[in-house]
Amino acid sequence: MREIESIKVTETVRNLCIEANSFLPGDIKGRICDACENEPWPLAKSILGIIKENFEIAEEKHVPICQDTGMACVFIEMGQDVHVNGNLEDAINKGVRRGYTEGYLRKSVVRDPLDRVNTKDNTPAMIYYSIVPGETFKITVAPKGFGSENMSQLKMLKPSDGLEGVKDFVLRVIEDAGPNPCPPIVVGVGVGGTFDKAAFLAKKALMRNTDERNSNPFYADLETELLEKINKKGIGPQGVGGKTTALAVNIEYMPTHIAGLPVAVNINCHVTRHKSAEL
Amino acid sequence: MSEIKRITAPLTKEALKELHSGDDVLITGVIYTARDAAHKRLCELLAEGKELPFPVKDSVIYYVGPTPAKEGQAIGSAGPTTSYRMDAYSPAMIEAGETGMIGKGKRSPEVIEAMKKNGAVYFGAIGGAGAYLSRCIKKAEVVCYEDLGAEALRRLEVVDFPAFVIIDSEGNNLYETGRKAYLDSAEDK
Numbered sequence: 258m259r260e261i262e263s264i265k266v267t268e269t270v271r272n273l274c275i276e277a278n279s280f281l282p283g284d285i286k287g288r289i290c291d292a293c294e295n296e297p298w299p300l301a302k303s304i305l306g307i308i309k310e311n312f313e314i315a316e317e318k319h320v321p322i323c324q325d326t327g328m329a330c331v332f333i334e335m336g337q338d339v340h341v342n343g344n345l346e347d348a349i350n351k352g353v354r355r356g357y358t359e360g361y362l363r364k365s366v367v368r369d370p371l372d373r374v375n376t377k378d379n380t381p382a383m384i385y386y387s388i389v390p391g392e393t394f395k396i397t398v399a400p401k402g403f404g405s406e407n408m409s410q411l412k413m414l415k416p417s418d419g420l421e422g423v424k425d426f427v428l429r430v431i432e433d434a435g436p437n438p439c440p441p442i443v444v445g446v447g448v449g450g451t452f453d454k455a456a457f458l459a460k461k462a463l464m465r466n467t468d469e470r471n472s473n474p475f476y477a478d479l480e481t482e483l484l485e486k487i488n489k490k491g492i493g494p495q496g497v498g499g500k501t502t503a504l505a506v507n508i509e510y511m512p513t514h515i516a517g518l519p520v521a522v523n524i525n526c527h528v529t530r531h532k533s534a535e536l
Numbered sequence: 537m538s539e540i541k542r543i544t545a546p547l548t549k550e551a552l553k554e555l556h557s558g559d560d561v562l563i564t565g566v567i568y569t570a571r572d573a574a575h576k577r578l579c580e581l582l583a584e585g586k587e588l589p590f591p592v593k594d595s596v597i598y599y600v601g602p603t604p605a606k607e608g609q610a611i612g613s614a615g616p617t618t619s620y621r622m623d624a625y626s627p628a629m630i631e632a633g634e635t636g637m638i639g640k641g642k643r644s645p646e647v648i649e650a651m652k653k654n655g656a657v658y659f660g661a662i663g664g665a666g667a668y669l670s671r672c673i674k675k676a677e678v679v680c681y682e683d684l685g686a687e688a689l690r691r692l693e694v695v696d697f698p699a700f701v702i703i704d705s706e707g708n709n710l711y712e713t714g715r716k717a718y719l720d721s722a723e724d725k
Contacts (some may be wrong), residue, residue: 268576298718304662307698309659311668315613319555321603324666324686326611361612363603373573375685405619405639436711437618437641439663491719495640495662496711497700498718513717 259336259392261536266396270352270382270533274329274397275360277532278321284468285529288504292441292494301499304346305441308494308527323528326362327400329353329382332464334395337388338455346384354378356398360493365403385457399464400529405442405524406508408434411456414518423520424483425517429521431487431503435495439526443467444487447521449513458509459523464531467505481508504529540635545694546594547635548602549655554700557708561659562696567596567638569690571617574681575625582628589680590689595638596630597660600671601686611692613666616640619658623647630656639697642711652707657700660710672697 289312293305299524315322331349337339341348357364357379366380367373410430414422420507427446434442446459470477484506504527513519543551545565555561568590570578578588599619603612619639626637627650635656640663651658661669675693682688702710 262601276652298721301716305664307665309667311665314671315667318667320606320609320667320670321613321669323664324601324603324615325617326603328614345552361604361606363601363612365601365686375687379684407618411625435642436660439640462700491715491722493715493718495660497660497702498623498714500718500722 259339261339261341261394263348264344265349266345266536267352267355269396269536270331270349270398271356271359272338273396273532273534274356275354277363277398277400278326278360278362279315279319280532281316281322281528282466282531284466285527286312288467289441289527290361292501296494296499296501298421298493299501300497301493301501303510304494304497305501312377317384321362322530323364323402324363325402325404327530328366329357330385330460331382331395332385332399334387334389334393336391336393341396349382349384350380353380357366363394364529377536392499394536395533396466396536397531399535402526402528405438405526408438409459409521409523411452411519411521412451413452414520416423416516416518418518419499422518424486426520427483427522428486430524431490434524435492439528440492440506441494441501441527443504443525443529444483445523445525446506446508447523448508448510448519450511450519452513452519455519455521456523458511459521460507462507463523463525465507467507471508476508476510480508493535495505515522545596545636547593547657548594548690549595551636551658552635552655552705555657555704557699557701557710557713558702561699561701563596563699564695564697564699565693567598567694568679569598569600571599571601571687572621573684573687574646574689575622575629577681579625579628582632588632590631590691593633594635596633596638597635598692599637599639602676603666605676605687609670611670614670614673615666616661616663619643626650630654633653643703648703651703651705657701657705658703660702661697661699670699708720
């Protein structure tokens with residue numbers, strides 16, 4: 258049994274919160290630069306140029322890329338032969354509290370969705386645990402902005418809706434979102450499971466490196482096809498028209514019930530942030 | 537792209553008539569920040585017939601909740617938030633004298649009607665470019681609602697703050713015309 262002190266978890270979460278908010282992942286930076294180069298529409302191209310300059314400033318000055326430093330989504334991948342000394346959930350929230358306070362990040366969480374009083378330290382984190390074999394302990398922090406989260410949707414399709422139904426729904430969600438989620442966007446799609454699992458798959462899809470396609474060739478082709486269709490819509494960067502509406506589409510799937518075809522679409526803006534560390 | 541227009545805030549009704557959907561602008565002057573929670577309070581004051589805690593006539597409101605400023609900074613990262621959440625409040629604010637709104641994303645038909653009727657302009661700033669935009673904000677001070685944290689109402693002094701006119705006072709909408717113009721041009725090729 259491997260032992261990990263909870264203080265190590267707190268320190269790691271703190272650092273990941275700060276770093277994820279200033280340093281965009283390499284694949285996203287690459288996609289923004291490529292899009293900027295290939296964008297034919299002048300206003301769209303100039304916007305992509307500013308988006309590029311923005312992440313460069315954030316990186317150089319160690320300031321947040323976007324003022325919406327998000328809800329802290331924390332993914333814990335924990336080996337079943339690991340024991341954490343102390344309270345793991347408290348340790349994670351302490352890390353978020355320290356990261357958002359010491360890192361000059363925005364506190365964007367209210368304690369109750371209806372009375373709406375700010376918790377003033379960005380806690381609680383949204384925590385997702387997965388138990389895996391062995392002794393690994395991996396933490397991923399993904400600050401999730403709500404401009405794009407608010408444009409996400411889920412639908413329980415019928416099995417007879419099939420592949421066309423899934424494609425139509427994804428394209429409908431992008432159309433409904435229009436300029437609101439700060440395009441160019443990254444699209445996470447979850448297909449299958451239950452109502453809640455589909456939503457989780459869509460969120461998990463956003464964590465995958467956008468340069469890697471789904472390992473199942475059928476879903477890999479579907480990712481490519483949906484990205485092309487989305488970028489034919491002409492919504493463009495910030496919705497002012499242009500070729501670049503989405504930077505990538507990532508799909509995750511899992512088994513589902515004979516009666517169901519759940520589909521969830523989770524949208525991220527061009528500030529698609531996540532950073533991982535292993536203890 | 538059109539030539540960049542330099543405009544000043546507060547924004548008079550005469551000046552905003554010269555602004556057209558699709559214009560690239562640089563805004564210099566004094567603007568105020570308010571998001572969902574501050575708008576709710578402001579509109580409660582208006583409904584009670586009370587005076588607002590800032591000069592609303594000819595005001596430009598920026599929908600932003602900045603990150604905290606580090607030492608030596610006027611403000612932290614400060615890009616726009618999505619505007620439709622303010623749609624419930626904007627007609628009353630426009631009636632009260634607001635002439636400009638800076639945000640990102642769609643507006644409701646009711647807001648656009650109020651803009652046409654009273655004379656107001658909706659500007660888009662680049663969403664997600666908070667680090668870039670904060671450099672144009674030279675001074676920031678909380679006017680009221682400090683308890684709201686990032687959502688407090690702030691007075692900002694801005695110099696050459698970049699934005700584009702999304703919807704002008706005649707109701708022309710860049711989200712519709714820009715997309716159509718691009719798609720038409722893509723079809724021609």
